Amino acid sequence: MTSEGVAYERRSAAPVIAPVRPRKLAKVPFVELAEGRLQGVVSSGSDVERVYVSSITSGDHGLSCNTNNNRPCGGLGGGTYACNHLRALADAAVAQYGLDRVSRYLKATLPDDSDNLWAGLHTTTAPNRAAEVFSGFLRHLAYLEVPPTSDPLPELHWFPAAGAVR
Amino acid sequence: MMLADALRARPSGFDETFALIDGLDDALIHGLARIDEERAAALESIAAAFTGSPLAGRVADSIGKIVAGTVTDEHLAVLAGARSALTGALHDALLTPLDEALGRVREPWAAPAAPPPAGQLLAGGRSWLRELAIAGWRGVDHELAGGGAQAVQALLADPAGRRAAVLLDGFGAELRSAAPVATLDRVPVRRWADLWSRAVLLTQDTFPAPETTPADGRLLLLGVDLHEHPTVFRAQAHGLLETPGGQVRLVRAGVAAAKVDTISGPSAWRMLAAFPVFRAALAEKRAVEVTGMPLTSTGDLLWDETRAVPGEPVDPFAVARVRLGGVTAASTAPLDRHPAVIAEPVLLEGWTAGPESFELGGVTLAVDTDRLPEAGPLTPALVAAATACIGLLRWDAGRWAVQPLAVQSVVRKKPVVAHTGDWALGPTDAKAAKAEAAAGTAVDVLRERAGRLLRK
Ligand SMILES: [Zn+2]
Numbered sequence: 253m254t255s256e257g258v259a260y261e262r263r264s265a266a267p268v269i270a271p272v273r274p275r276k277l278a279k280v281p282f283v284e285l286a287e288g289r290l291q292g293v294v295s296s297g298s299d300v301e302r303v304y305v306s307s308i309t310s311g312d313h314g315l316s317c318n319t320n321n322n323r324p325c326g327g328l329g330g331g332t333y334a335c336n337h338l339r340a341l342a343d344a345a346v347a348q349y350g351l352d353r354v355s356r357y358l359k360a361t362l363p364d365d366s367d368n369l370w371a372g373l374h375t376t377t378a379p380n381r382a383a384e385v386f387s388g389f390l391r392h393l394a395y396l397e398v399p400p401t402s403d404p405l406p407e408l409h410w411f412p413a414a415g416a417v418r
Numbered sequence: 419m420m421l422a423d424a425l426r427a428r429p430s431g432f433d434e435t436f437a438l439i440d441g442l443d444d445a446l447i448h449g450l451a452r453i454d455e456e457r458a459a460a461l462e463s464i465a466a467a468f469t470g471s472p473l474a475g476r477v478a479d480s481i482g483k484i485v486a487g488t489v490t491d492e493h494l495a496v497l498a499g500a501r502s503a504l505t506g507a508l509h510d511a512l513l514t515p516l517d518e519a520l521g522r523v524r525e526p527w528a529a530p531a532a533p534p535p536a537g538q539l540l541a542g543g544r545s546w547l548r549e550l551a552i553a554g555w556r557g558v559d560h561e562l563a564g565g566g567a568q569a570v571q572a573l574l575a576d577p578a579g580r581r582a583a584v585l586l587d588g589f590g591a592e593l594r595s596a597a598p599v600a601t602l603d604r605v606p607v608r609r610w611a612d613l614w615s616r617a618v619l620l621t622q623d624t625f626p627a628p629e630t631t632p633a634d635g636r637l638l639l640l641g642v643d644l645h646e647h648p649t650v651f652r653a654q655a656h657g658l659l660e661t662p663g664g665q666v667r668l669v670r671a672g673v674a675a676a677k678v679d680t681i682s683g684p685s686a687w688r689m690l691a692a693f694p695v696f697r698a699a700l701a702e703k704r705a706v707e708v709t710g711m712p713l714t715s716t717g718d719l720l721w722d723e724t725r726a727v728p729g730e731p732v733d734p735f736a737v738a739r740v741r742l743g744g745v746t747a748a749s750t751a752p753l754d755r756h757p758a759v760i761a762e763p764v765l766l767e768g769w770t771a772g773p774e775s776f777e778l779g780g781v782t783l784a785v786d787t788d789r790l791p792e793a794g795p796l797t798p799a800l801v802a803a804a805t806a807c808i809g810l811l812r813w814d815a816g817r818w819a820v821q822p823l824a825v826q827s828v829v830r831k832k833p834v835v836a837h838t839g840d841w842a843l844g845p846t847d848a849k850a851a852k853a854e855a856a857a858g859t860a861v862d863v864l865r866e867r868a869g870r871l872l873r874k
Contacts, residue, residue: 398676404718413644413791
């Protein structure tokens with residue numbers, strides 16, 4: 253008996269999350285597709301203590317960009333023309349998840365043969381979500397401080413380590 | 419009994435039991451708030467199946483209340499418990515003939531469970547699981563998918579909550595990636611019902627912890643299985659413990675680290691920096707002398723670096739050939755029994771290669787190529803060229819499959835040996851090492867950011 257006859261619906265180890273692709277993190281340390289937004293954190297080019305918190309909403313393509321101290325980004329200026337941070341965020345998301353998954357999540361319809369996400373975005377302005385996204389980033393970083401464990405964790409049999417695309 | 423017979427066997431009542439489970443799982447697709455007649459009948463047939471068992475009254479009562487529209491934590495716990503009893507029966511029906519074929523002595527479960535740890539952190543998880551059950555998978559939107567986040571944060575802060583935290587976090591990540599599920603093409607129905615029902619049981623205040631006893635002896639490793647979801651990486655070794663009393667016991671020893679999704683592949687090993695003896699034993703194939711290391715009644719060594727001393731190199735294939743037959747193995751904890759937790763180490767030789775499968779005494783044993791991790795050197799090509807394989811026998815998707823942990827292969831007329839744990843101290847292959855060095859900077863970047871931003 254082979255697995256072809258058995259539906260995805262009846263597999264305990266059915267894959268759900270595609271493995272993320274490796275990418276450089278220095279410029280955009282954090283990207284996620286969550287809460288109906290592509291959102292993340294972009295390092296400031298000039299100040300190591302500062303980061304920009306940028307997001308694009310799914311559907312409306314509402315743009316938002318602010319510093320972690322909640323100052324509006326001068327580049328975006330509350331407008332609908334993406335700043336460098338939003339462009340870097342989108343590039344990082346495409347590198348990490350692939351163009352298909354990002355455009356599907358944002359409900360962006362790309363022109364045929366286009367590999368430019370922005371060509372499928374009809375941008376609007378969106379409310380500032382910097383505080384939420386930034387606290388999400390801090391939670392993300394906090395995982396690196398959780399101590400390791402030797403607990404048997406039997407449920408991890410449902411989570412085989414990501415395979416390579418070879 | 420030959421291994422092929424065990425792999426071919428279809429235990430009696432097997433399909434009927436899965437049909438009951440599928441009925442329950444299907445009810446969770448559209449949620450317990452909307453149970454149509456067909457789903458109600460499926461749930462009632464579960465209650466009927468428990469007639470005469472000690473659980474009969476509670477199962478019938480809870481299912482009756484759920485069908486009538488009263489979905490409480492207590493009713494859901496009974497429902498998850500009933501599902502667990504069914505998966506447990508399937509687990510035993512699969513494992514018993516396998517043990518017989520492998521000459522494996524399975525110790526009966528006799529361990530009195532240790533008292534459960536304090537559970538005041540579990541209520542948040544339970545209420546999220548209840549909301550999920552009521553809404554059903556198709557009702558999971560961004561908000562509901564993210565609803566377990568606070569419970570996970572609280573559980574992660576407490577070592578006793580780690581098991582529930584790791585499960586809820588992995589499950590939540592899948593729901594978040596799939597939300598809104600209403601528009602998803604296909605729903606992983608059994609998988610999410612598995613994860614949900616285990617989470618319901620784990621978040622009960624009365625969920626027992628396994629008992630431990632200190633173990634001494636020489637640990638001979640057979641191989642390592644790697645597990646991962648966005649926020650965890652775990653290396654779980656399978657090995658034989660030769661005790662001073664002359665017993666040979668099949669044991670596992672695992673170490674897990676929290677991580678984030680951008681740390682994956684070979685660089686994930688960096689997150690296990692706290693376990694140099696464990697990693698070196700895997701990479702260098704060394705025996706380990708353990709002294710007073712806690713061993714659970716489920717056969718899991720709770721790895722403690724201070725109780726482990728690396729010894730001589732020992733070839734896992736030699737260990738498997740000489741010592742694996744007739745070993746003593748521990749039982750799975752009663753509430754953990756499920757076909758998907760079966761991972762029995764075996765040595766396979768003398769098969770005829772098929773397409774992603776081994777033809778073994780008239781049985782086609784699938785090779786689970788989805789379980790060849792990027793963090794190790796095993797590839798489908800190496801497995802296809804193999805003449806001997808140490809692997810884990812697993813059961814899913816209606817059939818047995820082998821997950822290779824190590825292979826002896828012939829590549830360009832030269833013998834090649836590869837083990838999943840070969841890269842535990844970093845890739846030994848130049849190309850993979852270069853990629854790992856580049857990816858590994860992710861860990862450094864994130865640690866630097868954490869250092870600047872977390873302590874403000
Ligand atoms: Zn900006």
